[in-house]
Amino acid sequence: MSRNERRSSLRARVVRAAGAGALALALAVGVGPLGGGTAQAAPAGKGTGPQPAVAAAEAEHVREGRLAVDDRAPLSASQDLLRQDYDTPTTAPTHKRPSMLAAKKKGGGKAGCSPGDFAQTGDALVRQITSSTTDCINTLFSLTGADAGGAFREAQMVTVATALRDGSAAYPGNGSTGMPQIVLFLRAGYYVHWYHKPDVGEYGPQLKSAIQAGLDAFFASAHSNDVTDANGETLAEAITLIDSAEENARYLNVVQRMLQGYDTSYNDKWWMVNAVNNVYTVLWRGHQVPEFVQAVQNDPSVLDTVHRFAKDHLDLLGGEQSFLASNAGREMGRFVQHAELRERVRPLMKDLLGVSEMTGRTARLWVGVAEMADAYDKDNCAYYGVCDLKERLKAAVLQGRNACSDSIAIAAQDMDASNFSYACESLNGQDAYFHQVAKDGGPVKDDKNTKIEVVVFDSSADYQTYAGVIYGIDTNNGGMYLEGDPSADGNLPRFIAYEADWMRPDFQIWNLNHEYTHYLDGRFDMYGDFEAGVSTPTVWWIEGFAEYVSYSYRELPYDEAIKEAGKKTYPLSQLFDTTYQNTDTTRTYRWGYLAVRYMLEKHPDDVATVLGSYRTGDWASARRHLTQTIGSRYDQDWYTWLDACAGGSC
Numbered sequence: 001m002s003r004n005e006r007r008s009s010l011r012a013r014v015v016r017a018a019g020a021g022a023l024a025l026a027l028a029v030g031v032g033p034l035g036g037g038t039a040q041a042a043p044a045g046k047g048t049g050p051q052p053a054v055a056a057a058e059a060e061h062v063r064e065g066r067l068a069v070d071d072r073a074p075l076s077a078s079q080d081l082l083r084q085d086y087d088t089p090t091t092a093p094t095h096k097r098p099s100m101l102a103a104k105k106k107g108g109g110k111a112g113c114s115p116g117d118f119a120q121t122g123d124a125l126v127r128q129i130t131s132s133t134t135d136c137i138n139t140l141f142s143l144t145g146a147d148a149g150g151a152f153r154e155a156q157m158v159t160v161a162t163a164l165r166d167g168s169a170a171y172p173g174n175g176s177t178g179m180p181q182i183v184l185f186l187r188a189g190y191y192v193h194w195y196h197k198p199d200v201g202e203y204g205p206q207l208k209s210a211i212q213a214g215l216d217a218f219f220a221s222a223h224s225n226d227v228t229d230a231n232g233e234t235l236a237e238a239i240t241l242i243d244s245a246e247e248n249a250r251y252l253n254v255v256q257r258m259l260q261g262y263d264t265s266y267n268d269k270w271w272m273v274n275a276v277n278n279v280y281t282v283l284w285r286g287h288q289v290p291e292f293v294q295a296v297q298n299d300p301s302v303l304d305t306v307h308r309f310a311k312d313h314l315d316l317l318g319g320e321q322s323f324l325a326s327n328a329g330r331e332m333g334r335f336v337q338h339a340e341l342r343e344r345v346r347p348l349m350k351d352l353l354g355v356s357e358m359t360g361r362t363a364r365l366w367v368g369v370a371e372m373a374d375a376y377d378k379d380n381c382a383y384y385g386v387c388d389l390k391e392r393l394k395a396a397v398l399q400g401r402n403a404c405s406d407s408i409a410i411a412a413q414d415m416d417a418s419n420f421s422y423a424c425e426s427l428n429g430q431d432a433y434f435h436q437v438a439k440d441g442g443p444v445k446d447d448k449n450t451k452i453e454v455v456v457f458d459s460s461a462d463y464q465t466y467a468g469v470i471y472g473i474d475t476n477n478g479g480m481y482l483e484g485d486p487s488a489d490g491n492l493p494r495f496i497a498y499e500a501d502w503m504r505p506d507f508q509i510w511n512l513n514h515e516y517t518h519y520l521d522g523r524f525d526m527y528g529d530f531e532a533g534v535s536t537p538t539v540w541w542i543e544g545f546a547e548y549v550s551y552s553y554r555e556l557p558y559d560e561a562i563k564e565a566g567k568k569t570y571p572l573s574q575l576f577d578t579t580y581q582n583t584d585t586t587r588t589y590r591w592g593y594l595a596v597r598y599m600l601e602k603h604p605d606d607v608a609t610v611l612g613s614y615r616t617g618d619w620a621s622a623r624r625h626l627t628q629t630i631g632s633r634y635d636q637d638w639y640t641w642l643d644a645c646a647g648g649s650c
Contacts, residue, residue, distance in 0.1 A: 115143055118185075119150030126163045129185050130178025137181050140188040148199040152189040154207050160185055161207065164214030173223030174230035183218075183237040186211070190244040211245045219254055225261070232271025239278040248286030249295035252302050255279040259309040259328070267321055277324060283331040293338050300344055306332040307348040310365060311355060318361035322461070326364040329356075333372030342377070349373060350384055358396055364465045367393070371469045390470050397466050398455065404428055407451050413458040415499075419507050426554075427454070427516055433553045434517065437600065439608065440524040444615045446487040447527075452519050453494040456509055463498035471496055479511040481518040485529055493519055513550040521545055527617035536619040539578040541610070544592025548600070551593070557650070561590040566646030572598065572638040576626040597650070598634075598641050606630060 113136035117128050129137065143151055164182050171179060193200045218224055218238050223231055239258070242251045258279045266272040283306070286292035296302055310328035317325050329352045336345040352369050356362035370386040381387035400412035404424035415423070443449075455471075457463040464475040473480050473496065481495040495515040500508040521542065526533045533542070551558045564586060575595040578587060599607050606625070613622035644650075 113139060115140070115147035115151060118156075119147075121156065122159060125156055125159055126182070129160065129163075129181050132181055134180055134184055137184045137188060140185065141191050143188075143192050144196050145199050148192045148196045149201065152192050152200045154201060154203050157186065157189045157203065157207050158210045160189070161210035161214040165210070165217040168214070168217035168221045168224075171218065171221040171223050171234075173226040173228065175233055179218075179234045180237060183234055183241050186214075187237065187241050187244045190241075208245075211241075212247065212250065215242065215245070215247065215251065219251070219257075227261075227265055227269065227272055229269045229271040232269055232275050236271050236275035236278055239275055240281060243281050243285050246289050248282050248289045249292040251282065252295055252299070255282055256302055256305045259305050262309070262313075262324070273321060273324070277327065280327045280331045284334065287334065287337070293340070296335065297340050300341065303332060303335060303341070303344060303348060307352065310352055314355060314362060314365070317356075317365055322364055326368045329365045330368035330372060333369045334376070336372060337376035346377070346380070346383065353384055353386070358393065364461070367465050367469055374469075393466055394470050397457075397462070397470075408454065409451070410454045410456060412456040413462055415456060422507060423454070423456070423509055423512065426512060430513060430516055430549070430553055431520065434520045434549055435524070437549060437552075438521075438525055438611070440611070440615070443523050444525070444527045447523050448489060449483070449486045449491060449493045449519070449523050451492060452516075453492055454509075454512075454516075455494055455496045457496075457498040459501035460498050460510075461501075463496070467496050479515050481515050483519075483522050483530060486522065487528070493522075495519065511550075513553060514546045517546040517549040518542070520549075524615075525611055526614055532617060532619070533614075534580065536623040537577050537579045538614070538619070538622075539580055539583060539588060540575045540592050540595050541614070542592075543588050544594075544596035547589050547593035548596045558590070558593055561593045562646060562650050564590045565594055565642040565650065568639050568642050571632065571635040573627075573630070573632040573635055576630075594642070594645070597645075598638055602637065602641060603630075603634065 113132060117132070118125065118140065120128055140151060160182055164179070164186065167177055167179055167182065171177070175181075189200075190203075193203055215238065218234075224235055224238075225231075239254065242248060242254065258276050262276050266276060283302075306328050310325050310332065313325045313328075316322055329349075332345065332352075333349045335341045336349060349369050349372065353366060353373075356366035356369075358366055358370075370384065370389055373384040373386050374381065374389045377384070381389070386392075397413050398411045400410075400415050400420075402410045402412070402415075402420040402424065404410060404420075404427055408424070408427050410420060410423060412420070455467075457467060460478075463479075467473055467480075468475045471480075471482065471494075473482065479495060479497040481493070483493045484491040486493070495518070497509050497511060497515060500510040522530075522533075525545075526538075526542075547558065547561075570587065570591055572595060575587070575591055578592065580588075606629075609625055610622045613619070613625070
């Protein structure tokens, strides 16, 4: 996980997925309507092999939201709703969405998918959308400039919204008529419009009327109630479209319908579970729509529905669909922020706190509701029994303490003596290896981070339940390094991690060595704090070096990176330009690793020059060396090296 994770706060932000095998790296790019298709959940760590920080986030189906959004922009194309952390939506898809569509491939995958294909009007545009794959439509979330204007002008959006209305009349309950692509296209339009309005133009009353008619017709269609994954694909996206179009107030009936209709028959249907969970996005982000709160005041029965869902489905807690119950409690509790609703919400919150506990199987619900009380009704904490929430949780959960050395301490939820010994041995031994590779001359000037605390939760579920509340971080990842201000006296950097529970009975702290490398790199290689360190593109080094040390110190092959090497996707010169805004999982971690390894093996003098500048904070000088002195000079040799790497030399 990047050093910028320490910046995480409880403000809403859109972040991009940037962790090998993972869904998200906390990279702030704004907050807006949900973007492209949702990603399929995968068991944590199974079949992945990479070690970057966010990899193990795959263990969870949902990322529960923290506090309210600051901005009402659409959420990005990478949003995996089953892992959505409402205060930190993410960047860049890392998984394929499961498709229920008939195979209407145009050369397969994204082949034949061009922005210009959608610069059409009327029926021709609709035919283009419905004959394209959802993978293709997903690419449209990134359109800018003339391409954005060509695809998403208001007249075209009205055409597609009308197609949603007309297609709903005979909607067959599956993707055979192209309904998933139609809904996804509309989501993409709202997303691109938010971020690139000058390219797209204004959206006005005509589109608002058309999208309402389209959504009305879809939710009124008989087959939109089918409890099948074939229907769920379109249904899940349509519920997200409610939020993208800022129609949250109009469709509270859909929220109630989904929660009241849920039963155990949904649980083996990924898309249907996704659709139910997406109603929490409608609720969470609805607070930013002026008429939303008034609509709830006018008909507060939605509060009772959400409360009843949480209470009636306590059996879900601790299981695969745990997030459905805990998100219900969290989103119901969020309404306590509004004075007009407070008296109605308070007893509902207290009731849920009374049927759940701070630890154990029901903790996820308890903590979610308690956090809302702490955030929005803190003066009445005694009423809920949640005063001093962070300290109480820390005391109850992180009871294990162990010092590995004068500079490293571990606070753990559940580690025995042998686990502590194993973790300490790994961390203590890494220092010498790091210095051998980095060839540093000691801490950079003004760095006072002489100690670090390693916080280890017992599982990814425990991490997601507790870490956000205790440390004020995002938990849609596989760990987080919080550097703080390295020049401040008494500053204590920490990284927050968890045991890789899917690897039991083997004991492993997920991303332990990757995260510890961030600490060492920040102390010995990167002058100042994170903001300074990313004032120029340094991600190739920050994440690539953390991957390189993690794998090479443990003498493990990085199979996923080696596989990527054979594809020769990026010239080396392009990787020097990697930022947290233009990257994805593969580029950040796997290609970062390859770039760092190549430079260390083939051009150590250049590495020494660049690090010399990084260590003094001369970011511009390092950038000139990478882009001008080196430039594209090494690209051909790089490709030769990649071939050798893929052939076995790595």
